[in-house]
Amino acid sequence: MNAETSSLTSDRIAETLEVLRRVTPRIHCITNAVAQSFTANVLLALGAVPSMTIAPEEVAGFASSADALLINLGTLDETRRVAIPNALGAAQDAKRPIVLDPVFVNRSEIRCAFARDLLTERPTLLRANREEMTALFPSREPFKALGDTATILAMTGAEDQIGASGRTIRLGNGNPLLARVTATGCAGGAVMAAFLAVEPDPVIAAAIGVSVFNIAGEIAAERASGPGSLVPALLDALYMLDGQDVSKRLNIIEQREGARA
Amino acid sequence: MNAETSSLTSDRIAETLEVLRRVTPRIHCITNAVAQSFTANVLLALGAVPSMTIAPEEVAGFASSADALLINLGTLDETRRVAIPNALGAAQDAKRPIVLDPVFVNRSEIRCAFARDLLTERPTLLRANREEMTALFPSREPFKALGDTATILAMTGAEDQIGASGRTIRLGNGNPLLARVTATGCAGGAVMAAFLAVEPDPVIAAAIGVSVFNIAGEIAAERASGPGSLVPALLDALYMLDGQDVSKRLNIIEQREGARA
Amino acid sequence: MNAETSSLTSDRIAETLEVLRRVTPRIHCITNAVAQSFTANVLLALGAVPSMTIAPEEVAGFASSADALLINLGTLDETRRVAIPNALGAAQDAKRPIVLDPVFVNRSEIRCAFARDLLTERPTLLRANREEMTALFPSREPFKALGDTATILAMTGAEDQIGASGRTIRLGNGNPLLARVTATGCAGGAVMAAFLAVEPDPVIAAAIGVSVFNIAGEIAAERASGPGSLVPALLDALYMLDGQDVSKRLNIIEQREGARA
Numbered sequence: 001m002n003a004e005t006s007s008l009t010s011d012r013i014a015e016t017l018e019v020l021r022r023v024t025p026r027i028h029c030i031t032n033a034v035a036q037s038f039t040a041n042v043l044l045a046l047g048a049v050p051s052m053t054i055a056p057e058e059v060a061g062f063a064s065s066a067d068a069l070l071i072n073l074g075t076l077d078e079t080r081r082v083a084i085p086n087a088l089g090a091a092q093d094a095k096r097p098i099v100l101d102p103v104f105v106n107r108s109e110i111r112c113a114f115a116r117d118l119l120t121e122r123p124t125l126l127r128a129n130r131e132e133m134t135a136l137f138p139s140r141e142p143f144k145a146l147g148d149t150a151t152i153l154a155m156t157g158a159e160d161q162i163g164a165s166g167r168t169i170r171l172g173n174g175n176p177l178l179a180r181v182t183a184t185g186c187a188g189g190a191v192m193a194a195f196l197a198v199e200p201d202p203v204i205a206a207a208i209g210v211s212v213f214n215i216a217g218e219i220a221a222e223r224a225s226g227p228g229s230l231v232p233a234l235l236d237a238l239y240m241l242d243g244q245d246v247s248k249r250l251n252i253i254e255q256r257e258g259a260r261a
Numbered sequence: 262m263n264a265e266t267s268s269l270t271s272d273r274i275a276e277t278l279e280v281l282r283r284v285t286p287r288i289h290c291i292t293n294a295v296a297q298s299f300t301a302n303v304l305l306a307l308g309a310v311p312s313m314t315i316a317p318e319e320v321a322g323f324a325s326s327a328d329a330l331l332i333n334l335g336t337l338d339e340t341r342r343v344a345i346p347n348a349l350g351a352a353q354d355a356k357r358p359i360v361l362d363p364v365f366v367n368r369s370e371i372r373c374a375f376a377r378d379l380l381t382e383r384p385t386l387l388r389a390n391r392e393e394m395t396a397l398f399p400s401r402e403p404f405k406a407l408g409d410t411a412t413i414l415a416m417t418g419a420e421d422q423i424g425a426s427g428r429t430i431r432l433g434n435g436n437p438l439l440a441r442v443t444a445t446g447c448a449g450g451a452v453m454a455a456f457l458a459v460e461p462d463p464v465i466a467a468a469i470g471v472s473v474f475n476i477a478g479e480i481a482a483e484r485a486s487g488p489g490s491l492v493p494a495l496l497d498a499l500y501m502l503d504g505q506d507v508s509k510r511l512n513i514i515e516q517r518e519g520a521r522a
Numbered sequence: 523m524n525a526e527t528s529s530l531t532s533d534r535i536a537e538t539l540e541v542l543r544r545v546t547p548r549i550h551c552i553t554n555a556v557a558q559s560f561t562a563n564v565l566l567a568l569g570a571v572p573s574m575t576i577a578p579e580e581v582a583g584f585a586s587s588a589d590a591l592l593i594n595l596g597t598l599d600e601t602r603r604v605a606i607p608n609a610l611g612a613a614q615d616a617k618r619p620i621v622l623d624p625v626f627v628n629r630s631e632i633r634c635a636f637a638r639d640l641l642t643e644r645p646t647l648l649r650a651n652r653e654e655m656t657a658l659f660p661s662r663e664p665f666k667a668l669g670d671t672a673t674i675l676a677m678t679g680a681e682d683q684i685g686a687s688g689r690t691i692r693l694g695n696g697n698p699l700l701a702r703v704t705a706t707g708c709a710g711g712a713v714m715a716a717f718l719a720v721e722p723d724p725v726i727a728a729a730i731g732v733s734v735f736n737i738a739g740e741i742a743a744e745r746a747s748g749p750g751s752l753v754p755a756l757l758d759a760l761y762m763l764d765g766q767d768v769s770k771r772l773n774i775i776e777q778r779e780g781a782r783a
Contacts, residue, residue: 077316077340180500182302183298
């Protein structure tokens with residue numbers, strides 16, 4: 001991996017988006033009940049093929065025949081608690097990238113303990129906001145805590161930070177109106193999973209996923225009159241997104257090569 | 262409580278909406294599978310913060326750290342049947358307002374019996390349409406049946422009636438197109454829960470919830486070309502709603518002070 | 523049944539749509555978690571009344587008091603596996619039409635075996651795409667395999683084919699953008715169930731359902747800027763659809779009378 005292939009540029013985002021649309025990767029999503037429909041629509045608008053079953057008997061087959069796996073811990077009921085390890089094991093055996101999104105671990109200790117267990121399995125990417133990160137790593141700075149493992153971290157917020165082991169990309173795209181629509185964060189995790197399926201460098205793949213979703217969100221917010229009209233506009237923007245949009249809007253705050261570069 | 266603070270006026274609605282947007286109350290919703298996503302989006306558009314898990318192990322924690330609880334009996338499966346008493350108990354211990362929405366009790370005897378049990382726990386508000394009320398109280402006029410308890414009743418329909426113990430508010434806002442979108446009634450119950458979290462008089466809180474939702478529905482129906490475009494328009498209208506909209510449109514058919522006033 | 527009443531014409535579609543809107547049939551749907559909300563909205567926009575519970579204790583009551591039953595095998599978890607036979611038996615006892623939609627049987631052997639079991643119960647209609655049909659009938663041409671039973675087949679795709687025992691209708695309406703929205707196929711199955719509730723000839727009912735849904739999809743695709751704006755436009759188009767739209771757009775590729783005509 002040379003310096004060029006390991007950096008984020010608008011050309012690289014546009015090319016990878018092209019690849020994704022040509023490859024149409026299958027993404028299996030174990031996600032919360034609130035996010036299922038919107039997440040499937042986001043993946044379809046992007047150009048990926050979602051499957052969404054959470055039935056414990058079925059998830060291993062779906063996960064191993066998919067190109068990436070999303071595990072989102074929202075609405076973590078008994079069925080999901082059983083299905084998640086099944087899907088995780090199948091995806092690991094098939095060497096598929098895995099995204100873990102520990103929704104609301106800051107509001108449920110059971111869920112937080114479950115997420116910590118999953119982290120020992122070294123998913124490819126951990127996506128969380130600052131409150132969730134603090135709940136998971138109460139005594140350490142998250143990027144350092146994760147530095148010991150193979151897991152990449154994507155901390156989302158007004159500014160998004162992606163990295164591990166000193167390698168860091170900080171991104172500034174997005175619009176506050178996205179936070180007024182349910183499951184936008186969850187769907188963003190699915191978009192990262194879709195790019196992990198087609199881009200081998202996981203830091204770059206995660207950064208592309210964040211950028212594509214947030215740039216589409218910016219375009220949509222400019223066209224929307226509120227959070228209701230934002231939803232169709234966001235899906236349309238993901239579907240129509242091209243290299244010009246990316247090149248005009250991409251906001252890289254910082255890109256720093258570390259031990260891995 | 263004086264006569265002024267216990268009456269519904271457009272100024273009071275506008276002020277309470279301001280309070281809600283500033284406070285951003287957390288509303289925990291145990292609601293049906295069809296309504297979860299739309300209900301979360303309605304609460305976010307309004308200015309509240311939804312949580313939606315139905316996992317029995319988690320709901321007590323979510324309900325007690327929320328500012329109000331919605332219990333909606335649609336798609337009443339085993340998980341929900343176990344979760345609801347857990348959440349109800351936690352909300353009662355934390356002295357949080359509780360809204361009960363006994364969806365389709367007129368079409369399921371099991372559900373009707375379950376709803377009657379919940380009513381003995383005296384939720385703050387019972388929200389139902391006429392058919393559901395008749396199923397719950399086959400031999401008595403609902404407002405009289407509920408007069409014995411602390412529970413406020415909101416009977417929805419072309420005209421909405423809110424009250425208890427002789428105190429009554431009848432409201433005439435809304436649009437028939439709302440009935441052509443699934444879960445508008447369910448989401449309306451969540452809006453009432455959100456106002457119960459910030460307004461101490463439960464009759465007024467319920468009436469504000471009904472009015473805000475239905476006025477947003479009127480605005481949306483005027484802009485929509487059908488039930489599809491009504492959904493984004495309704496969320497946008499909730500997000501943008503201001504005192505002028507309320508003052509221009511509020512339709513109070515009757516407001517009568519009773520024993521409680 | 524004479525030749526005239528058993529053929530599909532735009533006038534017949536328009537008249538049956540009128541009947542449906544007047545009768546407002548109740549359709550009980552056991553469908554997947556991703557499709558529930560959209561399917562309910564499609565049925566409401568069309569003019570039918572959906573119910574969506576999957577609780578095993580409740581489904582028999584809902585299915586027998588409904589005018590048709592949809593069984594969709596997406597997200598086939600334990601609850602659904604128990605609920606489906608309960609609902610199926612109740613609908614059979616009440617002599618209600620039943621639509622079976624074996625989503626993704628080509629990706630799950632458990633689901634495929636479950637679907638084959640259900641087929642022995644002779645549902646009124648089997649709706650599936652070519653991959654799902656091939657998984658169900660690996661060694662026989664589907665229309666011939668089903669010729670032995672009372673079940674009508676609707677094979678969906680760029681071209682839709684409906685028939686049984688030599689009787690065939692091939693239809694060419696629709697738009698590729700529909701495939702970029704989740705659950706459009708699932709919702710299309712619900713529309714067929716709604717027409718089976720009001721039209722006694724099941725081949726004609728299925729063909730009307732396909733045509734109405736796909737013509738609305740064409741109208742919507744012309745108005746949409748992508749898959750996001752397609753959703754509200756599709757619901758609006760279903761709600762507004764009239765005889766002129768049908769007459770202008772209906773695309774019957776072939777209509778052939780067989781043994782049943």
